Amino acid sequence: xxxxxxxxxxxxxxxxxxxxxxxxxxxxxxxxxxxxxxxxxxxxxxxxxxxxxxxxxxxxxxxxxxxxxxxxxxxxxxxxxxxxxxxxxxxxxxxxxxxxxxxxxxxxxxxxxxxxxxxxxxxxxxxxxxxxxxxxxxxxxxxxxxxxxxxxxxxxxxxxxxxxxxxxxxxxxxxxxxxxxxxxxxxxxxxxxxxxxxxxxxxxxxxxxxxxxxxxxxx
Ligand code: DX5
Ligand code: ZN
Numbered sequence: 001x002x003x004x005x006x007x008x009x010x011x012x013x014x015x016x017x018x019x020x021x022x023x024x025x026x027x028x029x030x031x032x033x034x035x036x037x038x039x040x041x042x043x044x045x046x047x048x049x050x051x052x053x054x055x056x057x058x059x060x061x062x063x064x065x066x067x068x069x070x071x072x073x074x075x076x077x078x079x080x081x082x083x084x085x086x087x088x089x090x091x092x093x094x095x096x097x098x099x100x101x102x103x104x105x106x107x108x109x110x111x112x113x114x115x116x117x118x119x120x121x122x123x124x125x126x127x128x129x130x131x132x133x134x135x136x137x138x139x140x141x142x143x144x145x146x147x148x149x150x151x152x153x154x155x156x157x158x159x160x161x162x163x164x165x166x167x168x169x170x171x172x173x174x175x176x177x178x179x180x181x182x183x184x185x186x187x188x189x190x191x192x193x194x195x196x197x198x199x200x201x202x203x204x205x206x207x208x209x210x211x212x213x214x215x216x217x218x219x
Contacts, residue, residue, distance in 0.1 A: 007196035055082030087111030138175025147176030159189025186219035
């Protein structure tokens with residue numbers, strides 16, 4: 001099932017609550033919340049208290065992308081803040097399987113992410129336990145970068161493995177997704193699309209979400 005997840009990284013942080021409400025009205029499925037710690041990535045954004053502060057403003061699924069060094073330590077905090085899906089990086093220093101187990105014990109959906117240059121081999125044995133794999137299509141850390149088409153091979157591998165095993169794991173793409181690249185990612189097998197600049201930078205975000213959804217559906 002196709003899902004569009006606008007990234008608040010490109011929103012007006014001084015109005016985060018209304019930006020979340022606005023995305024719900026615009027027809028988004030998820031709200032993508034990029035948590036950065038200045039260690040795992042060279043940028044700092046926000047943490048659990050900020051997410052908690054907007055939880056009662058929308059019923060959108062909170063799709064929390066942890067770009068932090070020690071995700072395992074903070075899973076409960078993000079659950080309490082209202083996360084629905086928690087995705088962490090396989091390159092982080094937390095043990096992957098234990099972190100997935102912790103996320104699921106908390107009652108959240110679990111995702112693992114790979115940076116553009118990281119292979120998916122380490123993730124394949126964990127597929128049965130996962131709800132989502134996030135294949136980064138830019139180096140994590142900043143919005144507004146260009147989509148890296150070389151990451152599509154990993155999506156094809158994942159999609160065929162998911163199908164071969166009869167699983168229903170979502171494949172999310174994040175970074176440089178717009179009207180030109182959404183079809184490429186969808187054709188490779190992605191079904192959850194994060195879009196920051198494309199949605200928040202559009203004159204009509206509702207139309208943009210609809211366009212991205214339609215382009216993905218026909219790919
Ligand atoms: C990058 C973040 C992305 C970012 C995407 O590290 O994970 O979610 O907000 O922004 P765009 O869509 O502008 O590339
Ligand atoms: Zn992200």
